[in-house]
Amino acid sequence: MMASLKEIKNPHGQTRWRVNFEKNGVRMHKDHRALEEACRHLYLAETDRFADMSAEEKEKSRDWPLRKLVMFYFGLKVEQFELGKLRSSTLKMLKSLLFALDESLMNKSAMKIRAGAFRELPELTRRYLNSAYLKLLKLRGIGCSPVAVGRQNKEAPIVVPAFENVASMIAAANPREKRAFILSSELGLRISEILPLRYSDIQGDLLSVTRHLTTVGVEDGLKADPQRLLWVPEALIPLLDKRRLGTDTPLVAKESGDPLALSYSRNGVVKALLTQFNIGTFHNLRHFAAVQMLANGEDISFVSHVLGHKDIDTTNNIYGRFRSNVLRRKK
Incomplete structure (x- = not known):
């Protein structure tokens, strides 16, 4: 139908x-x-x-x-x-x-x-x-063969920022931008997943990711799953306002407490910092997180879950070239 x-x-x-x-x-x-x-x-x-x-x-x-x-x-x-x-x-x-x-x-x-x-x-x-x-x-596709043929091995044009650049950018950023950069560079969260996060989503040592931001507001559920439970990055903890834990206050918001739009990651201070430290786009921090996990020896299926991909093939097609045995010299 x-x-x-x-x-x-x-x-x-x-x-x-x-x-x-x-x-x-x-x-x-x-x-x-x-x-x-x-x-x-x-x-x-x-x-x-x-x-x-x-x-x-x-x-x-x-x-x-x-x-x-x-x-x-x-x-x-x-x-x-x-x-x-x-x-x-x-x-x-x-x-x-x-x-x-x-x-x-x-x-x-x-x-x-x-x-x-x-x-x-x-x-x-x-x-x-x-x-x-x-x-x-x-x-x-009328007139084409119904036989599915795999694409030729063509690498996706992704950019993985240098570790030193990411660390320097986070060090130079204001607390609000630090929180956004850490959530993306360590957990690989999309900007659409970061902006709806609230202090109430922090559950002890875990962070519950259950919403995404669209052009018309916050919606429940994510692209592939209704929820992902991830760890709270250690670098994020000192940047949190402990008085707001358990409240609906956004983790990353305007000074007034009002929510930010998706354009936050492409304009203003965020854009200036990304440019200054040669990061490119905010989404490149997601690539950085994936590669860092692989470099630390994490399995591709673990990385796929953390990133919230619909299936492991997506993760492998994008990041398979960065497996740990490629990134680290074998002894």
Whole structure:
């Protein structure tokens, strides 16, 4: 069954976006407060569905209205934004252009619209729509072999900062930035996992990671698991306000105590420190954490759990080249 997305009103009269989808053969639905998260859910659900379809099934799946194609493509862009690959300003512009299309055009079958219907649209809108069509055609892959062929061994372009640079940056940072840098460089936490952390998530020697931050706020659960229990880094302990333990105060927040946005890791003092110490991006601290664990002799499955990867193959594909017997000289 195809996934679908529609606008609804909840019992309180509030607007919600409902995504209908299938999981493990069971038809389900989930309501979202924001269109961005609903479109992202639609994109992920349809991508998973196409991955399990035969060529014949893909051939028959050609009746999307343009509205669904637009939502699907916008969901892809939201996913790219979440991964730090797209600016928020670009995402806002894309939303304003695509969802301003005429209703009568949006309701037509995407594969039956003639080129002339798009001729009067702004150039940038036509470019985005063209990208959306190309993405759908690539996803369907009609005419391609159904045999899955592994990719050639091509290393992912990751950057692992030097140990001295990371240590110097943490030493030079203010307490708030120190906490963020330590959580990422020792535990490999994403910025979207760090910002929702609260003092109440510290449970003795353990740190409970159960939420992630999106463009529309904090959501329960993580990418691969509902929860990860990790150790509390020793370097973090002196930086904690003991009076706030057990409270809902964020570990990393504004001076007022208000939560920070995802852009925190790409701007201001964080960006300045990353640049000064040649770290590159905040996400490179996650790579640093993974490599340090492997250099210390930890098993790849342990690293995979700490990083919160969906499966160990993901970890091995990215970090397998950094196994301890490569990083350390054998005696």
